[in-house]
Amino acid sequence: MRYLPLTQEDRADMLSVIGANSVDDFYTDVPESARLPGTVPGLPDHQGELAVERYLTKLANKNVTASESAFFVGCGAYKHHVPASVDMVIQRSEFLTTYTPYQPEIAQGTLQTLFEFQTQVAEITAMDVANASMYDGATSCAEAAVMACRATRRKKVVLSGGLHPHYAASTKLLCEAQGIEVVQLPAAIDGELELAGAVDDATACVIGQSPNVFGTITDMTPVADAAHEKKALFVSVFTEAVSLGLVKPPGEMGADIAVGEGQSIGNSLNFGGPYVGLFAATQKLVRQMPGRLCGETTDAEGKRGFVLTLSTREQHIRRDKATSNICTNSGLCALAFTAHMTLLGGKGLRDLAVLNHEAACDLADALEAVDGVEIITPRFFNEFAFRVPMNAADALQGLLDRDVVGGVRASRLYPHEDELSNVIVCAATECTTPEDIAAYASALKEILS
Amino acid sequence: MTVKYTEDHEWVSVEGDTAIVGITSYAAEQLGDVVFVELPEEGRNSNKGDELAVVESVKAASDVYAPVSGIVKEANSELEGAPETVNQDPEGKGWFVKMLITDPTQLDAMMDADAYKAFCADL
Amino acid sequence: MSMNSQGRPSTPVATGSQHDTETVSGSKGLYQFEPLIFETDRWGKTGVDLPKAKGTKSRLGGVERAGKAELPGLSEPETVRHYVRLSQRNYAIDLGLFPLGSCTMKHNPRLNEKMARLPGFADIHPMQPQASVQGALELIDELATWLKTLTGMPAVAMSPKAGAHGELCGMLAIRQALISRGEADTRKRVLVPASAHGTNPATAAQCGFIVDEISADKRGRVDMEDLRAKLEKTDDVAGIMLTNPNTCGLFETDIKDIADLIHEAGGYFYCDGANFNAIVGRVRPGDLGIDAMHINLHKTFSTPHGGGGPGSGPTVLSEALAPFAPVPFILKDEDGFRLVEEAEEEAKESFGRMASFHGQMGMFVRALSYMLSHGADGLKQVAEDAVLNANYIQAKLKTVMTPAFDGFCMHEALFSDKFTAEGIETIDIAKALIDEGYHPMTMYFPLVVHGAMLIEPTETESKAELDRFCGALESVARRAAQGDDTLKGAPYLAPMKRLDETQAARKPVLKWVPPAPEQLAAE
Structure with a gap:
């Protein structure tokens, strides 16, 4: 076995040092009926690199990749270009094969990058503080809801009709397990502001999203004001981090907590994971936050360094009273995020956002020109919804047959909303070419005629 | 003014119907460097034994229980910016809350300074 | 005789004096000083080349960001250097044995x-x-x-x-x-x-x-x-x-x-x-x-x-x-x-x-x-070697350190701090291991054992590496048993000395903030 350095001689020597006859001696505590006589039945034996590589490559080749097609799928994950140096950074052994930085004297590399990550996330969301990452956007949203309940000592949260249904489901699940009431407003293309009317004296927080799952962008300041009037918190969600370069960020709308998906910056699509949840809040709420926090300090000689801090919030110290059960977060994906962000800078993020927006505008123009297409997202960044005069699933299949991966049918996210059955949500990014857009428009024209 | 102690290492200094509550020097030393104290809001009604505050060092968090029943009149806001006061002067400037006590008889069962000293010596 | 080049010293000479180990640059030989990305002059710049925007279209409906996100953008060479330098402040499995108990730090095959x-x-x-x-x-x-x-x-x-x-x-x-x-x-x-x-x-x-x-x-x-x-x-x-x-x-x-x-x-x-x-x-x-x-x-x-x-x-x-x-x-x-x-x-x-x-x-x-690489046979061997390695460590160290429990262990060996002299703590042993070139074991966990030290070598360590590790830990443990006070200052040889976690928790600084103007003027 290429991964196991011990030789048979080593094993024999070691057993004699230990004073054991065979490794079986170590397993005598296992109930006899549960000791397997040989290997686990039903599984093949070991294979060489070449055989494994061949097999997995064959599986990989059965999939249609985003790069080899005209690709317009969004709804919570986005096809962006990742600079080559980002992947090189995350493949550095010292980042890839290290642990959570529990021993700060020999983990300053990870810790400094986390500190930089937190600063970048706080800046782009326009919030006071950010943590060192969560699993993904949906779990961040769920944690924000229970955090708001803790901070306000209330037990009710209200979700907008434009919150990504996966985020809504994850939030509902965690809240209900803790006896928190969840009010879900009906699905709405442009309904984030309705949260303002849904907040009452029992509400811990209202959760709105911009750009929302249909791509609609909204200045949710009135929602924040209404929440604060009732001493409730406003949680602002995003699924497309690149939008923060151009669209009004959570902090400019009065958000108390900002959560979202960071995949768009530095991370590949990966069929849904691993991604990186972003979590930011106002200074006032910092001790209620879940997850790791990295802070600045000095060493015994007065040199600046970084450590994990405010750990008493966390499970390894507070146990059943912890703010969350999260332990492992998304360190390497956060590193990819921060490395890409370091290349972009504030200027690059804005330039990238503008390109995304223009690509989406071009796409909207091209699709609008197709007879029967009606764009129903009133204001958008790089993603919007449109109606077709036929079932959206059939339209998407027709597009796929013409090598266009045209987006997500709204009915996949809302199986019970009949009036969304002919709605497609599509996204364009800097990777979208004029040829892709032309291919989309002409394929759609063919299908609809 | 009388000062009483609990087995959970809280001290209570009583004057009239007001009690000042904090943690003892012994407790402060055991905890190590205090980095944060979470204090209750004014007006909170606590029963004896309820969680009143949380005192944190870097690697530990301990609940502080209400030694007597009462209503929180004031929390020591000085601790917010200077939690180290708990280490420097635990039974003086490092007090946690002032409470309006509702049942003074609860004090009777608590230890005086000598009894508490003996109690700690046995730990 | 024709001379076409100048000779130079090629044998080290003893100078008889110790050179100051502080440097002007902050770097020390292969250890490179590296500031935060925010301490560069790359504000308002970017390290990516994007096509020029047309600047004609907008469907934002006015929901635009008011303030810019102010972050520096480093060029690719600066970025690569930043992260490579920082990486060198990290310990990693690829550098050496990483015996964090309960964390299972085994080799990560590159095929994966x-x-x-x-x-x-x-x-x-x-x-x-x-x-x-x-x-x-x-x-x-x-x-x-x-x-x-x-x-x-x-x-x-x-x-x-x-x-x-x-x-x-x-x-x-x-x-x-x-x-x-x-x-x-x-x-x-x-x-x-x-x-x-x-x-x-x-x-x-x-x-x-x-x-x-x-x-x-x-x-x-x-x-x-x-x-x-x-x-x-x-x-x-x-x-x-x-x-x-x-x-x-x-x-x-x-x-x-x-x-x-x-x-x-x-x-x-x-x-x-x-x-x-x-x-x-x-x-x-x-x-x-x-x-x-x-x-x-x-x-x-x-x-x-x-x-x-x-x-x-x-x-x-x-x-x-x-x-x-x-x-x-x-x-x-x-x-x-x-x-x-x-x-x-x-x-x-x-x-x-x-x-x-x-x-x-x-x-x-x-x-x-x-x-797929291991198969049913290889996975069985994985478990057996992991358990064998842990028992080997326990056997080699049990006379110097205090095993928490009697008998064989599974994949990790647990010791208590009973063998240490008054005043020496588990953390001192952990930090001294850093000076020996190893990541410390898990310390103070599980909570049921006083001053716990939990060592998990995993199956991807060779016998030679285990012997080196045991030799290092044994020497540290002996110093701990003898009450060697110098342990309290360890690590001495890491990029940083012990960090002040109290200060970090009392006055949390969780992001970089620009220095105040008066501070800049003073510099």
């Missing part, structure tokens, strides 16, 4: 990295039509088959994002099962051993359960007397969360009795699978009577720890809990593989959705690559 980066896995979208991702669904289904076969369990939920998320999955399945029995409001008590990982009680609490702690006996196992006492009252018991092999590195000898007792009480058995690597390929947890167990792919199946994630925590479920598994999951029919994404119809009893999409695909590819 290569496979995860195949465009057919890395460049596919979770919401693209299922007909276009059949290979991806097949891979998840195959990994699920391996996990079910290795654990001897009938079902597995693939979406949990890490170990603690898998715990959440298992406990939510238990909660849902209790709801279906109409007992969710009465069965609220979850038994958790005092030695458990903090995530266990935290998870139980996150699911609305009440934690009831059970103590450990003198052998480091569950105290059966205490357990029986805690189960005298049964109608409020939801279940037990138990790590096996446990956090003391020991197999729970009474595990079958524990399973029977909890089932008789009407509760469920959640097994924390963090230490599955000690028994993989040799023992199937399904044969022990468990109802749920998460598997940390980043421990047992070698996906990289990445400085704190991403992890992946697929959770196997018994027949009793399988109907309540979260969505999405994969079914196979005559048309191929398909995802069940809603908690209805064939998933009508599902407790719901835990995260955005279908799980940690990137980790699935790596884990399957690892499993």
Whole structure:
């Protein structure tokens, strides 16, 4: 076995040092009926690199990749270009094969990058503080809801009709397990502001999203004001981090907590994971936050360094009273995020956002020109919804047959909303070419005629 | 003014119907460097034994229980910016809350300074 | 004689004086000084070349960002150098033995990295039509088959994002099962051993359960007397969360009795699978009577720890809990593989959705690559070598240090601080190991052992490396036993001296802030 350095001689020597006859001696505590006589039945034996590589490559080749097609799928994950140096950074052994930085004297590399990550996330969301990452956007949203309940000592949260249904489901699940009431407003293309009317004296927080799952962008300041009037918190969600370069960020709308998906910056699509949840809040709420926090300090000689801090919030110290059960977060994906962000800078993020927006505008123009297409997202960044005069699933299949991966049918996210059955949500990014857009428009024209 | 102690290492200094509550020097030393104290809001009604505050060092968090029943009149806001006061002067400037006590008889069962000293010596 | 070059000294000369070790640049030989990215002159710049925007179109409807995001953008050479320099301040498995107990820092095969980066896995979208991702669904289904076969369990939920998320999955399945029995409001008590990982009680609490702690006996196992006492009252018991092999590195000898007792009480058995690597390929947890167990792919199946994630925590479920598994999951029919994404119809009893999409695909590819490489025979050898290595360390150090419990251990050796002289603490031994070139062991965990030192070498260490490590630790342990005060200042040779965690927690500085103008003027 290429991964196991011990030789048979080593094993024999070691057993004699230990004073054991065979490794079986170590397993005598296992109930006899549960000791397997040989290997686990039903599984093949070991294979060489070449055989494994061949097999997995064959599986990989059965999939249609985003790069080899005209690709317009969004709804919570986005096809962006990742600079080559980002992947090189995350493949550095010292980042890839290290642990959570529990021993700060020999983990300053990870810790400094986390500190930089937190600063970048706080800046782009326009919030006071950010943590060192969560699993993904949906779990961040769920944690924000229970955090708001803790901070306000209330037990009710209200979700907008434009919150990504996966985020809504994850939030509902965690809240209900803790006896928190969840009010879900009906699905709405442009309904984030309705949260303002849904907040009452029992509400811990209202959760709105911009750009929302249909791509609609909204200045949710009135929602924040209404929440604060009732001493409730406003949680602002995003699924497309690149939008923060151009669209009004959570902090400019009065958000108390900002959560979202960071995949768009530095991370590949990966069929849904691993991604990186972003979590930011106002200074006032910092001790209620879940997850790791990295802070600045000095060493015994007065040199600046970084450590994990405010750990008493966390499970390894507070146990059943912890703010969350999260332990492992998304360190390497956060590193990819921060490395890409370091290349972009504030200027690059804005330039990238503008390109995304223009690509989406071009796409909207091209699709609008197709007879029967009606764009129903009133204001958008790089993603919007449109109606077709036929079932959206059939339209998407027709597009796929013409090598266009045209987006997500709204009915996949809302199986019970009949009036969304002919709605497609599509996204364009800097990777979208004029040829892709032309291919989309002409394929759609063919299908609809 | 009388000062009483609990087995959970809280001290209570009583004057009239007001009690000042904090943690003892012994407790402060055991905890190590205090980095944060979470204090209750004014007006909170606590029963004896309820969680009143949380005192944190870097690697530990301990609940502080209400030694007597009462209503929180004031929390020591000085601790917010200077939690180290708990280490420097635990039974003086490092007090946690002032409470309006509702049942003074609860004090009777608590230890005086000598009894508490003996109690700690046995730990 | 013709001379065409000047000679130069080529033999070191003793100078007789010690040069000052401080430098003007802050760098020291191969150790390069590196500031924060915010301390550069790259404000307002960018390190990416993007096509020029046309600047003509907008459908933003005025919902624009008012203030710019002010962040520096470094050029590629600066960026690469920044991260490579920072990387050199990190210890890593690729540098040396990383004996963090309970964390399983084994070698991460590079084939796995290569496979995860195949465009057919890395460049596919979770919401693209299922007909276009059949290979991806097949891979998840195959990994699920391996996990079910290795654990001897009938079902597995693939979406949990890490170990603690898998715990959440298992406990939510238990909660849902209790709801279906109409007992969710009465069965609220979850038994958790005092030695458990903090995530266990935290998870139980996150699911609305009440934690009831059970103590450990003198052998480091569950105290059966205490357990029986805690189960005298049964109608409020939801279940037990138990790590096996446990956090003391020991197999729970009474595990079958524990399973029977909890089932008789009407509760469920959640097994924390963090230490599955000690028994993989040799023992199937399904044969022990468990109802749920998460598997940390980043421990047992070698996906990289990445400085704190991403992890992946697929959770196997018994027949009793399988109907309540979260969505999405994969079914196979005559048309191929398909995802069940809603908690209805064939998933009508599902407790719901835990995260955005279908799980940690990137980790699935790596884990399957690892499993295929090892096969059933190799995985058995993995467990045996991991256990052999740990026992070797215990045997080599047991005369110098104090083993916490008698007898053989499983995959990790646990010592207490009993052998240390007054004033020397576990942390001093840990920090001194840094000077010897090793990452410290897990310290002060499990909580049931005073000054605990938990050492997990894993199977990917050679005997020679173990001998070197034992030699280093033995010498540090002897100094600790003798009360060598210089240990208190360790590490001396790391990039940083001990850091002030009190200061960090008292006055948290969680992001970079620009220096105040007066401070800049003074510089």
